[in-house]
Amino acid sequence: MDKLSTEARSANMKAIRSVNTRPEMTVRRAVHRLGFRYRLHRRDLPGTPDLVFGPRQKAIFVHGCYWHGHGCKRGGKGAKSNAGYWGPKIARNKERDAKAEFDLREAGWQVLVLWECDLSDNDALELRLSHFLMG
Ligand SMILES: [Zn+2]
Numbered sequence: 001m002d003k004l005s006t007e008a009r010s011a012n013m014k015a016i017r018s019v020n021t022r023p024e025m026t027v028r029r030a031v032h033r034l035g036f037r038y039r040l041h042r043r044d045l046p047g048t049p050d051l052v053f054g055p056r057q058k059a060i061f062v063h064g065c066y067w068h069g070h071g072c073k074r075g076g077k078g079a080k081s082n083a084g085y086w087g088p089k090i091a092r093n094k095e096r097d098a099k100a101e102f103d104l105r106e107a108g109w110q111v112l113v114l115w116e117c118d119l120s121d122n123d124a125l126e127l128r129l130s131h132f133l134m135g
Contacts, residue, residue, distance in 0.1 A: 023116040024050050024062040030125050031060075036133050046107070047100020058110045058133060061097070065116045069094045072117045 031038060031051060038051045038060075045052060049059035065075035069090045097113075104111050112132045119125055 023064060023114075023119050026119045026122075027051065027060065027062045027114055027125070027129075030122065030129055031133075034126060034130055034133070036129075045109075046103035047096065049100075049104070049111075053133060056110075056133065057108055058112070059104055060112045060114060060129075060132075061101075062114050063097065063116065066090075067093055068097055068115075070115050070117065072115065074117055075115075 028038075028040075028051065036053060038053050040052070041048050041050060042052045042054075045059065047061065050062045051060040053059070063070065065072055067090060069075055101111050101113065110132070112128075114125075114128075118128075
């Protein structure tokens with residue numbers, strides 16, 4: 001692999017990543033509307049959860065379907081068609097996600113994983129969030 005194509009790839013990936021922050025913003029806005037306080041990306045916790053509710057010991061991950069290999073249409077099909085280059089990366093992400101979730105639960109945390117494809121219905125999202133956060 002030559003240097004130029006590596007750089008082009010990483011620039012491309014950065015662009016894709018920034019698009020993928022939109023699901024997280026959707027969740028943050030919903031949590032904010034519900035009136036819960038949270039911290040973002042706590043690096044001292046396994047997997048650096050996207051939203052952390054410290055006193056409640058609850059953590060939320062917001063996963064882009066493609067990069068985290070969701071079994072939905074967007075995740076599964078995308079991963080298959082790109083199995084050559086991105087496949088191993090997606091597989092690593094999935095492993096890391098599973099381990100982070102496991103470690104958090106072991107440490108007494110409750111974990112909610114929200115997928116990009118779950119976020120189209122705002123009312124349903126708020127309901128899920130309030131069940132998780134109040135429960
Ligand atoms: Zn999905």
